[in-house]
Amino acid sequence: MADDPEPGLDPHDWPAFRETAHALLDAAMDKMQTAREGRVWTPFPSEMKLAFDQPLPETGQDEAVLAAQLAELLPYGAGNTHPRFFGWVHGSGTPQNLLAEITASAINANAGGRDHGAVYIERQVVRWCRELFGFPEGASGLIVSGTSLATVIALKVARDVRLEFSSRKDGLANARLTGYASAEAHACNPRAFDILGLGSDALRKIPVNDRFEMDTAALRAAIVADRAAGLQPFVLIGTAGTVNTGATDPLAELADIASAESLWFHVDGAFGALGSLVPEIASRFASIARADSLAFDFHKWLHVNYDAGCVLVRDEAHHRHAFTDRPDYLKAATRGLAAGNPWPVEYGPELSRGLRALKVWSQIAGFGTQRLGAAIARNCSQATYLAEKVAADTRFELMAPVALNICCFRYAGAEISGAALDALNEEIVIRLQELGIAAPSTTRLNGVTVIRVNLTNHRTRSADLDLLLAEIAALGENTETRRAAALA
Ligand SMILES: *Cc1c(COP(=O)(O)O)cnc(C)c1O
Numbered sequence: 003m004a005d006d007p008e009p010g011l012d013p014h015d016w017p018a019f020r021e022t023a024h025a026l027l028d029a030a031m032d033k034m035q036t037a038r039e040g041r042v043w044t045p046f047p048s049e050m051k052l053a054f055d056q057p058l059p060e061t062g063q064d065e066a067v068l069a070a071q072l073a074e075l076l077p078y079g080a081g082n083t084h085p086r087f088f089g090w091v092h093g094s095g096t097p098q099n100l101l102a103e104i105t106a107s108a109i110n111a112n113a114g115g116r117d118h119g120a121v122y123i124e125r126q127v128v129r130w131c132r133e134l135f136g137f138p139e140g141a142s143g144l145i146v147s148g149t150s151l152a153t154v155i156a157l158k159v160a161r162d163v164r165l166e167f168s169s170r171k172d173g174l175a176n177a178r179l180t181g182y183a184s185a186e187a188h189a190c191n192p193r194a195f196d197i198l199g200l201g202s203d204a205l206r207k208i209p210v211n212d213r214f215e216m217d218t219a220a221l222r223a224a225i226v227a228d229r230a231a232g233l234q235p236f237v238l239i240g241t242a243g244t245v246n247t248g249a250t251d252p253l254a255e256l257a258d259i260a261s262a263e264s265l266w267f268h269v270d271g272a273f274g275a276l277g278s279l280v281p282e283i284a285s286r287f288a289s290i291a292r293a294d295s296l297a298f299d300f301h302k303w304l305h306v307n308y309d310a311g312c313v314l315v316r317d318e319a320h321h322r323h324a325f326t327d328r329p330d331y332l333k334a335a336t337r338g339l340a341a342g343n344p345w346p347v348e349y350g351p352e353l354s355r356g357l358r359a360l361k362v363w364s365q366i367a368g369f370g371t372q373r374l375g376a377a378i379a380r381n382c383s384q385a386t387y388l389a390e391k392v393a394a395d396t397r398f399e400l401m402a403p404v405a406l407n408i409c410c411f412r413y414a415g416a417e418i419s420g421a422a423l424d425a426l427n428e429e430i431v432i433r434l435q436e437l438g439i440a441a442p443s444t445t446r447l448n449g450v451t452v453i454r455v456n457l458t459n460h461r462t463r464s465a466d467l468d469l470l471l472a473e474i475a476a477l478g479e480n481t482e483t484r485r486a487a488a489l490a
Contacts, residue, residue, distance in 0.1 A: 013065060022069045027104075029073040034083070034097040037461060041438025043081035050078065081441050085461035086470065089435075089443035091245060091273050091302050094459045099307040102364035106357035114353040115332065115345025124346060124359035130366060131312055134278055136291030142318035144349040145300075145310060145358050149272040150190040152297035152313035155350050157181075157194045157237060159295060159315055159324040160266035164236040167323055174199055180228045181205045183239035184216035186246055188270055191239055205239075213403055214249035216240070218259065225263055237266040242287055243274015246445050246454070248385075248406035250274055253289035261292075269293045272311075273302040273458055274406060279375030283382070283406075300362045303378055303407075303458045310358045313350075322348050381407045381457035388455060388467045397475050401452040410445065410452040413478040422488065424451035429487035430477045440470050 013019035053071070062068075082092035113120040128143035146152050162169050165177055179200055183191050185207040192202035206228070208221045225235050240256040241249070253269065260267035269275065269290050275298040278287045290296055296314045300306035315321035326348040328334060334343045347353045366374070388409045392398040397415035402408075412427045427444065428451055434440045445454045453474065455467075477483045 019065055022066050026069045026073055029076060030100060031097065033076045034100070037083045037094075038085050040077075040084075041081070042084040042086050042441045043435050043438060044077050045436075046078050050074070082459075083461075084441075085459060085463065086440040086466045087459060088455040088457065088462075088470070089441045091456050091458055093299075093302045093305045093308075094461055095307040096305050096365065096369075096460075098368050099305075099361050099365060102361040103307060106360040109357060109360075111357045113355050113357050113359065114347040115342070116339050117342030118339070120357045120359065121342050121346065123357070123363050127359050127362050127366070128312075128314070131314055134371070135275065135296060135314065136288070137296075137314050137316060140318050141314055141316050142321045142349055143312055143314040144346060145312055145362060146350060146352075147309045147358075148301065148311035149188070149270065149297045149299050150193070150311075151350075152311050153190050153268075153270065154194045154197055155313045155325075156268050156295035156297055156315065157191075158198055159321050160237045160268060161198055161200065162324040163266065163320050164234070170324070178233045179204060179236045180233045181237040181239060182208055182221055182224060182235070182265075183270075184208050184210050184214075184241060184244070184251055186210050186214050186216075186244040186249060187239060187241050188245050188272065191270060210249070213405065214244060214247045216251040216256070218252060218255050221256075221259065225259075225265075235263065235265055237268055238263075239268045239270060240293075241274070242269055242271035242290060243277065243406055245272070246408070246447065247402040247410055248274065248404070248408035248456075250277075250286055250405060253287070254292075257289045257292040260294075266294045267292065268295045268297070271296055271298040273299060276303040276374075276378055277382075277406060279371050280379045280382070281375075282379065300365070303381075304362075304365055304374055305377070305458075305460055306362050306365045310362050312362075315349075325349055325351070377460040378407075381459065381462070384457050384462060384464060384467060385409045385455070387464055388471075391467070391471055395471070395475075397478065398471070401447050401450070407457045409455045409457075410447055411455075412450070412452050413474055415475065415478050416484065426478065426484060426487040427451050427453055429483055430474055433477050433483060434470075434473060439473050440466075442470070 081087045083095055111118060111120040113124060124145055127145060131143055132141050161179065164179060181204060183205055192205045195205045196202045206224050208224060209217045211217050228235050238256055238260045240251040240253050243250055257267055271290060275287060275290055275296060277283050294316045298312055300310040300312065301308045322344060335341050385404045385407045389400055389404045392400045392411045397413065398411050399414040400411045402410040413430055416426060431442055431444050431453055434442065442453050442455045444451055
């Protein structure tokens, strides 16, 4: 009220605020209900960019005006809620998750620690993940922003275990630690090496075979060479589902090598690890159960709305020892709000953290593993379907075997090759994005540019893939596309 001497930040007029909020919820639901319609990517218009280039406001504005501004933003995502978003590896989200997000925001919990619901919800999710991937009861875990941070946490535990935790205080001292991952491993792995002071070059890039899986003979040779040079191999990273082609390293053999060489075995399963939910392919991922740590995402193939990923560590004591640090003001108690130990802050670098666990819990509790797994299985079938259509059409060329959910191919219907063909394929993908028709991405395989279609999208139907191929062929034949590519 205007005459309240201590007004705070709550609404002046609750009934009006409630009405505004309901209208915004309806606008959000409309967006989700019409997710199949319209453009895939809609670039942020210049007037909107201008609206977000304003001076620091001294006074606020009416709640209804603000809500209208929020509603105006709804069309301008990257397009990953649309069935023809095929770029990089993005999950497509669910309307149900909005409810969990609203609830979490209303609770406004700081899930770094203390004795309240957030801590128990997160423990439930971690126990479910332990069960899903066959980790033992003594394993711990933490919900984080994504696989990138999960990797930093896992590799820090690995580093500290190798140096008997002296690295926590003394740093690396004279240790010269090396790790091993395939040349197709995600960039977050060398970046974690960088962040942890090991240097990204200390993560050796092991060559891959023609299925883009790690060459284990080359791996063994690299370990021998590093030991002979006086270095200290400490971690082996296997990938379950590489970002380029969806390949999975021979995880069972990697687990054997890690065990024989006394290396920490880490698995990057960002999206691929969730293949464990599909009975027909689960055996390929079974050796994740032998890993010392696993990093994976909920926001990719489980379609949890951004962002949420997870790190699991086989030995809880190691995990806690690498991070725990409880100063007086965070002292553990057995009663009261400071109980509920151990706290999540003892398993990672963040103290203040939101209630991400609730949307993950809600996704798994709401859909169950069978339905989530069926959506994953459908994406795999769709990738195979697309590869078959590509292989049957002389205008296209399949550029990698489909191992999981990614199909890499190129348009090859022009009488060109080399850099010109690379440029044409690049141009076709940019045009598909700019026209709002579809959003695949590109990558380089064996030295050439390919169109990369990643299927981590529960809204995609086979007809969307038919349309994609027809549009690629049309753009490839289009003289304007060809001219623009030649100029590029
Ligand atoms: C996406 C991805 C990552 C990085 O995960 P973020 O959630 O984006 O941090 C790591 N590895 C692989 C294989 C990925 O696909």
